[in-house]
Amino acid sequence: MFQKLAIVLAFLFINAVTSTYVPRAAPGTQFITGPCQSDADCASGCCGFNSGKCAGAVIAQERDGGCGFGDASPNNRAAQAIQGPNAEAAPGVNNNAGAAAGSNNAGNGAAAGTSPAPAVAPGTQFITGACTSDADCASGCCGFNSGKCAGAVIAQERDGGCGFGDASPNNRAAQAIQGPNAEAAPGVNNNTASAPAPAANNGAAGAAAGSGKPPGTQFITGACGSDADCASGCCGFNSGKCAGAIIAQERDGGCGFGDAQPNDNAAKALRGRRALPI
Known part of the structure; x- marks a missing residue:
């Protein structure tokens, strides 16, 4: 009797273990929204600090407390690989601007200002x-509409632009990131907002000219016009679609759709060393 009961219990235990097992993706290949233990797991190079799920490098600064799940403090390294040194940074991210030390994975880091004026040094x-x-x-x-510090690009869509306290909104910080053709909120006088020249096709017949989404937010497999469109920082050179930074080196001829030559910039940013040759 006891022997049969032991067999039944062992069978139930094995079923419970196998039903809850989640296989871990190869490093650098996990898709956005997939579970992750570190930035290195994700094709986007960003494991949401508060969520433990792969996220777009830029949008994670707004939504997930930054990247860097499993680390002592959040980071915006993948966002910098896309947007440059002035990339968006979540509260708690030290973006070389005198920021305070970061938070833990429960998002208890920097305190948001509650007074009319910030009690911090300018900038x-x-x-x-x-x-x-x-x-x-x-x-x-x-x-402009919120009186709160915001990402330079997303503020053009969500906050009526930048420039709280001024007579009219502006997109100067967005231009510093995206160039003269940066996004501009309604009411922003973007004196250089002419349409950009069409990107080269790179031999990918029928590839879309761009994603039609805010830069740095397009998901993997989505249409893109350049690396800057993609949350992964990689627009497949031969495909014109956002791709994992590492797998693109083998499958898509590298990153850099729209450029004269492919690149492996996003892969280098993920690995922190020389990436696969293209």
Whole structure:
């Protein structure tokens, strides 16, 4: 009797273990929204600090407390690989602007400002912190309608632009990231907002000219016009579709759709060393 009971219990235990097992993807291949233990797991190079799920490098700064799940503090390294040194940074991310030390994975890091003016040095206030002008913010953008520091690009869609305290909104910080053709909120006078020249096709017949989405937010397999469109920082050179930075080196001829030559910049940023040759 006891022997039969032991067999039944062992069978039930094995079933419970196998039903809850989740196979781990190869490093650098996990898709956005997939579970991750570190940035290195994700094709986008970003494991949401508060979520433990792969996320777009830029949008994670707004939604997930930054990248770097499993680390002591969040980071925006993958966003910098896409947007440059002035990339968006979540509260708690030290973006070389005198930011305070980061938080733990429960998002208890930097305190958002609650007073009318930020109690921090000019140019150091975190995103979502109170501000009275663009000069207060590490991102260079004080939301025109919100009076809170915001990502320079997303503020054009969500906050009516930058420039709180000024007579009219602006997109100067977005231009510093994206160039003269940066996104501009309604009411922003973007004196150089002419349409960009069409990208080269790179031999990918029928590839879409661009994603039609905010830069740095297009998911893997989505159409793209350049690396800057993709959350992974990689627009497949031969496909014109966002791809995992590492797998693109083998499958898509590298990254850099729209450029004269392919590149492995996003793969290098993920690995922190020389990546696969293209």
